[in-house]
Each structure stands twice: as structure tokens, then as C-alpha cells.
Amino acid sequence: MTLLQIMPEDAPETVRVRTHDLDVIREELLRIGVRFARWHAARRVPDDADDSAIMNAYRSHIAHVSAEGGYQVVDITRMTPTSIDPDSPQQRHPARETFLKERFHDDDLVRFVVAGAGCFYLRVAGQVHAMLCTAGDLLSVPSRTVHWFDAGARPSYTAIRFFQEDNGCAARFLPDSIAARFPTLDDLLATS
Ligand SMILES: [Fe+2]
Incomplete structure (x- = not known):
């Protein structure tokens, strides 16, 4: 379930806001200049839909967001447990370590979640906004x-x-990442 949890950047155990209310989430994120919206597909998208089926189902939304934000490149990213080494069930997903590092990009961070869940941790104005989409x-x-x-x-x-930009996702990593002190996606789900 969609969730926003806000914690001070120097006190991860202190939960200032924790809400599933979409209107509250929208308001809290707007305070830090982040937009949150809900999309509905033009038709049902099956779990195993390929890229073109997904692009088709959300075509009008994609066109609108691209025009509004001047986005030239639209693609689809996937993370699945099958990419974990089957002989080592405890192994972390190879991309996970990289994504867990604190970073920023020159491009906007615009994501629409088609299936599953992912948590974006936004560190703004002394607070970490854990936005579980x-x-x-x-x-x-x-x-x-x-x-x-x-x-x-x-x-x-x-x-x-x-x-x-084509290279918009090139990341600049922060030397002293605070990410490891904060609850993971699994931690957040376990307490919801
Ligand atoms: Fe990123």
C-alpha cells in the first residue's frame, strides 16, 4: 500500500509523519516541490505485459507528462527476484546496493510505478521523506x-x-551516505 513516512535526517527512529492518505501525501510532498499523482490505465495491464503494451496502456498520460516536463526519453525499468542468484537466496539483488547509495542527478526523477513497489527516499530540508510507491x-x-x-x-x-536528456540518469554519489540508518522497504512494510 502507498505510504509516506517522514523522519529527521539525524534521527531515523523519530517518525514525524506516517500516512497512507493520498491527499495528505500529496500535500506533504508539495511542500518540498515534489508532485504525486495517481494514474489509471486506459485498459487493464496484465502482470506479464511487455514494454509496448505498457506504453500503449498509459499512452495519453505519458504524452501529457512528457510535454509538460520536456522529457525526451521514456523507458521502462524492471527489477525482479529472478535476477537473484538461485543458489544464494540471501544474496541481495545486484542493483540494490547501488540504488541504496545516496545520490542526485541533473535530470528530474520522474517515475510511474506500473507494478510492484519501490521506495524513494528524498532528503530535503533536514528530513528524509520515505515515499513507498x-x-x-x-x-x-x-x-x-x-x-x-x-x-x-x-x-x-x-x-x-x-x-x-539521454544521460539524465548519470548519478553523483554523496561521500557520506546516511541511507543505511533508515528503514528499508521491507522494514516499512513490516510496520504498516
Ligand atoms: Fe536516482
Whole structure:
């Protein structure tokens, strides 16, 4: 279920806001210049839909967001537990370690979650906003916002990504990441 949890950046155990209320989430994120919206597909999208079926189902939404934000590149990203080494069930997803590092980009961070769940941690104005997005959620984060991402130990996450530039997702990592002090996606789900 979609969730926003806000914690001070220097006190991860202190929960200032924890809500599933979509209107409250929208308001809290607007305070930090982040847009949150819900999309409905033009037709039902099956779990095993390929990229073109997904693009078709959300075509009018994609066109609108691209025009509004000047996004030239739209693609689809997927994380699945099948990419974990089957001989080592405890192994972390290879991409997970990288996504868990604090970073920022020159491009906006615009994601629409098609299936599964992923948590975006936005560090703004002394607070960490852990925004757990599920299918149907659109998140638009301004460029250069410090963030990290987690899809959990057994990731199930499909999202449409929007970029202004081809190389927009090149990340600049922060030397002293605070990410490891904060609850993971699995921690957040366990307490919901
Ligand atoms: Fe990123």
C-alpha cells in the first residue's frame, strides 16, 4: 500500500509523519516541490505485459507528462527476484546496493510505478521523506534532489521513467551516505 513516512535526517527512529492518505501525501510532498499523482490505465495491464503494451496502456498520460516536463526519453525499468542468484537466496539483488547509495542527478526523477513497489527516499530540508510507491503512483522529483531507492530484498518493481536528456540518469554519489540508518522497504512494510 502507498505510504509516506517522514523522519529527521539525524534521527531515523523519530517518525514525524506516517500516512497512507493520498491527499495528505500529496500535500506533504508539495511542500518540498515534489508532485504525486495517481494514474489509471486506459485498459487493464496484465502482470506479464511487455514494454509496448505498457506504453500503449498509459499512452495519453505519458504524452501529457512528457510535454509538460520536456522529457525526451521514456523507458521502462524492471527489477525482479529472478535476477537473484538461485543458489544464494540471501544474496541481495545486484542493483540494490547501488540504488541504496545516496545520490542526485541533473535530470528530474520522474517515475510511474506500473507494478510492484519501490521506495524513494528524498532528503530535503533536514528530513528524509520515505515515499513507498505502488502500482498507479506517479512521482515527480525536481533535479538535484538528494535521494536513494529500495525495492526490497525480493524486488518486484516495474516503472516508466522519464528523462530530459539521454544521460539524465548519470548519478553523483554523496561521500557520506546516511541511507543505511533508515528503514528499508521491507522494514516499512513490516510496520504498516
Ligand atoms: Fe536516482
